[in-house]
Amino acid sequence: MAYAPSSTTSGIHLPDTAQELVKILIAGPFGVGKTTLIDSVSEIRPLHTEERLTEASVHVDDLDGVREKSTTTVAIDFGRLSLPGGIVLYLFGTPGQERFRALWEEISHGALGALVLVDSRRIDASFDMLGLVEESGLPYAVALNTFPDAPRHHTDEQLRAALDLAPDTPLVTCDARDAESSIDALLALVQHLIDRDPPEHR
Amino acid sequence: MTGRRGGRPLVPAYLSTGGVARPSRPQLERLTVLSGSGEPVPAGLPAAQLALLDALFGGSLTVLEAAALLELPVSAVRVLAAGLLDRGLVLARAPIPPAESFDPDLLKRVADGLRALKHD
Numbered sequence: 043m044a045y046a047p048s049s050t051t052s053g054i055h056l057p058d059t060a061q062e063l064v065k066i067l068i069a070g071p072f073g074v075g076k077t078t079l080i081d082s083v084s085e086i087r088p089l090h091t092e093e094r095l096t097e098a099s100v101h102v103d104d105l106d107g108v109r110e111k112s113t114t115t116v117a118i119d120f121g122r123l124s125l126p127g128g129i130v131l132y133l134f135g136t137p138g139q140e141r142f143r144a145l146w147e148e149i150s151h152g153a154l155g156a157l158v159l160v161d162s163r164r165i166d167a168s169f170d171m172l173g174l175v176e177e178s179g180l181p182y183a184v185a186l187n188t189f190p191d192a193p194r195h196h197t198d199e200q201l202r203a204a205l206d207l208a209p210d211t212p213l214v215t216c217d218a219r220d221a222e223s224s225i226d227a228l229l230a231l232v233q234h235l236i237d238r239d240p241p242e243h244r
Numbered sequence: 245m246t247g248r249r250g251g252r253p254l255v256p257a258y259l260s261t262g263g264v265a266r267p268s269r270p271q272l273e274r275l276t277v278l279s280g281s282g283e284p285v286p287a288g289l290p291a292a293q294l295a296l297l298d299a300l301f302g303g304s305l306t307v308l309e310a311a312a313l314l315e316l317p318v319s320a321v322r323v324l325a326a327g328l329l330d331r332g333l334v335l336a337r338a339p340i341p342p343a344e345s346f347d348p349d350l351l352k353r354v355a356d357g358l359r360a361l362k363h364d
Contacts, residue, residue: 055303063277092315123357123361129354129357225362228358232354236352
């Protein structure tokens with residue numbers, strides 16, 4: 043998107059105004075549009091880190107274990123938005139399969155909340171993700187990413203029932219390719235975080 | 245999430261740290277902000293530490309961003325950054341601490357900031 047803080051140095055370096063760094067997880071199954079959403083709002087070209095699954099799963103940074111030689115890695119995309127007032131918001135694209143549980147726990151540590159993306163053509167693909175988020179206690183909102191070739195079969199009520207959402211969990215529709223629509227989905231999550239009263243235990 | 249975009253890094257992760265597996269400081273997180281201290285760079289600095297210092301030349305980066313730029317695992321960058329901190333070549337600023345529930349004022353400013361982006 044066109045937004046670029048005036049005080050920033052060129053490229054990837056943090057703006058001089060950066061004070062508070064916060065993160066939100068963009069969670070969902072493969073192909074649901076996590077990277078698309080991050081790309082549509084990020085001020086930097088989305089980057090990724092290679093994360094080792096088995097390393098994360100034993101919770102140590104053990105780089106020399108012989109038995110770990112066949113470690114699989116997964117690329118975790120992230121993007122960044124510098125907000126007025128010195129807040130820098132990081133978005134992490136987080137996969138939702140059970141085998142990513144340890145990685146999920148590490149990345150979700152300290153996150154404000156999660157935006158769970160649901161593919162309007164494959165709702166059941168997000169069940170694992172929702173289970174993982176709920177178990178972690180991280181507050182979340184659900185965004186139905188609408189794909190052009192997906193006729194809407196479901197009413198909001200049917201969707202809520204299918205996803206087994208709590209009454210106060212926000213459910214919004216978004217187009218991950220569109221920056222304004224993606225920001226609206228993020229706003230629905232942040233408003234939910236503000237409205238949670240009293241705060242639930244995490 | 246996507247597959248690898250770049251090629252294989254020139255230096256494998258386990259060699260980049262000189263075989264050190266754990267950082268000398270445990271508190272370096274993904275969103276810890278690293279910046280160069282401006283101290284003169286001593287001769288004989290390991291290449292991977294030098295690469296991290298170079299990346300910080302134009303401004304600050306989080307551990308996360310440094311890992312992405314250097315194509316190294318976050319865990320390796322933690323080790324490198326801790327080594328540079330020990331030598332006084334890098335400064336680190338911790339992210340806001342994780343909380344049971346975040347400061348409502350912070351959340352409100354995040355919301356206001358997002359709204360401001362929409363009207364830009």
